[in-house]
Amino acid sequence: MTERITITRPDDWHLHLRDGALLQHTVPATARVMKRAIIMPNLQPPVMNAEQALEYRSRILSRVPQGIHFDPLMVLYLTDHTTPDMIAEAKDAGHIVAVKLYPAGATTNSHSGVTDLGKLDHIASALAEHGMPLLVHGEVTHNHVDIFDREKEFLDTILAPLVSRHPTLKVVVEHITTKDAADFVKSQGPNVGATITVQHLAYNRNHMLVGGIKPHFYCLPILKRNLHQQALQDVVVSGNAKFFLGTDSAPHAKGAKENACGCAGCYTAYGAIELYAEIFEDLGALDQLEGFASFHGPDFYGLPRNSDEITLVKQPWQVPAEMPFGQDVIVPLRAGETLRWKLEY
Ligand SMILES: NC(=O)N[C@@H](CC(=O)O)C(=O)O
Numbered sequence: 001m002t003e004r005i006t007i008t009r010p011d012d013w014h015l016h017l018r019d020g021a022l023l024q025h026t027v028p029a030t031a032r033v034m035k036r037a038i039i040m041p042n043l044q045p046p047v048m049n050a051e052q053a054l055e056y057r058s059r060i061l062s063r064v065p066q067g068i069h070f071d072p073l074m075v076l077y078l079t080d081h082t083t084p085d086m087i088a089e090a091k092d093a094g095h096i097v098a099v100k101l102y103p104a105g106a107t108t109n110s111h112s113g114v115t116d117l118g119k120l121d122h123i124a125s126a127l128a129e130h131g132m133p134l135l136v137h138g139e140v141t142h143n144h145v146d147i148f149d150r151e152k153e154f155l156d157t158i159l160a161p162l163v164s165r166h167p168t169l170k171v172v173v174e175h176i177t178t179k180d181a182a183d184f185v186k187s188q189g190p191n192v193g194a195t196i197t198v199q200h201l202a203y204n205r206n207h208m209l210v211g212g213i214k215p216h217f218y219c220l221p222i223l224k225r226n227l228h229q230q231a232l233q234d235v236v237v238s239g240n241a242k243f244f245l246g247t248d249s250a251p252h253a254k255g256a257k258e259n260a261c262g263c264a265g266c267y268t269a270y271g272a273i274e275l276y277a278e279i280f281e282d283l284g285a286l287d288q289l290e291g292f293a294s295f296h297g298p299d300f301y302g303l304p305r306n307s308d309e310i311t312l313v314k315q316p317w318q319v320p321a322e323m324p325f326g327q328d329v330i331v332p333l334r335a336g337e338t339l340r341w342k343l344e345y
């Protein structure tokens, strides 16, 4: 039985840090283990231009614990008013590596997102020209499309046509949840990749809905049926380099989750690599963890792989029932449960 694993230091290619007082919790939780993270721009108001992105980056850096080198990779939030010039400016500013597409109304703080998904060609061309990836929350928002079908519908009606019109555009399908998305990404060229979260590997909709509704499993895109979970597990076990670690750690205070209208998002950053290690071990694929967590992401983004390492040891520890979160508390994914792997400091 493996008791200890050492891998190249990982990065998180999809992370929500929030802002203000919450950064004192969220930044150290990720910076303890990840060298870099793609910082999602869905603040209120969103991070829409280079200046806002660099200001947000300094607020994040001011919360990095001493002695740790953490590099937040910033992202612009695409709105109906984003112009190719704003993209060029972001590229020139440095530290801004991608642009994020939220279909308006698809998820948390997406109301400023794109309302007409058919009008993205000028943005796609600018991104392709600058070699900047388009990161997508891949769900349509039409009322008549069932919430469990929204990812597939987005791929079929929006993304596949967009990618075929812009064959050199780099696209990351974020937090994929379906076999359809895994198959779509596999069928495309090396310019199309995907992030996969802990919760979509570890759970399916039964975990959320059988025996009582469990709001801490509610995230978007929503957990799907088990055959989709299985398809995601299969791609990570296969070691396919198009798929990489993106926690989508999306913290919301306990009261906002345990609510008649609960927010979407799971908080996993506190134990991200430990949670993935457990799943990979359960899948008999611990040997694939390093590629998924540390190689495939930088290779896709065209960034260097990290040069230092981390070690995980088999040392069971109990996840707290709650953690401090500004004036509030947060309930982490796997609250009160025992995790098998621990980061060795
Ligand atoms: N994934 C989620 O359920 N929530 C994210 C938004 C997102 O990534 O879609 C959040 O910001 O809370």
Ligand SMILES: [Zn+2]
Residues within 6 Å of the ligand: 107, 137, 174, 175, 220, 221
């Ligand atoms: Zn999303």
Ligand SMILES: [Zn+2]
Residues within 6 Å of the ligand: 014, 015, 016, 040, 248, 249, 250
């Ligand atoms: Zn997210």
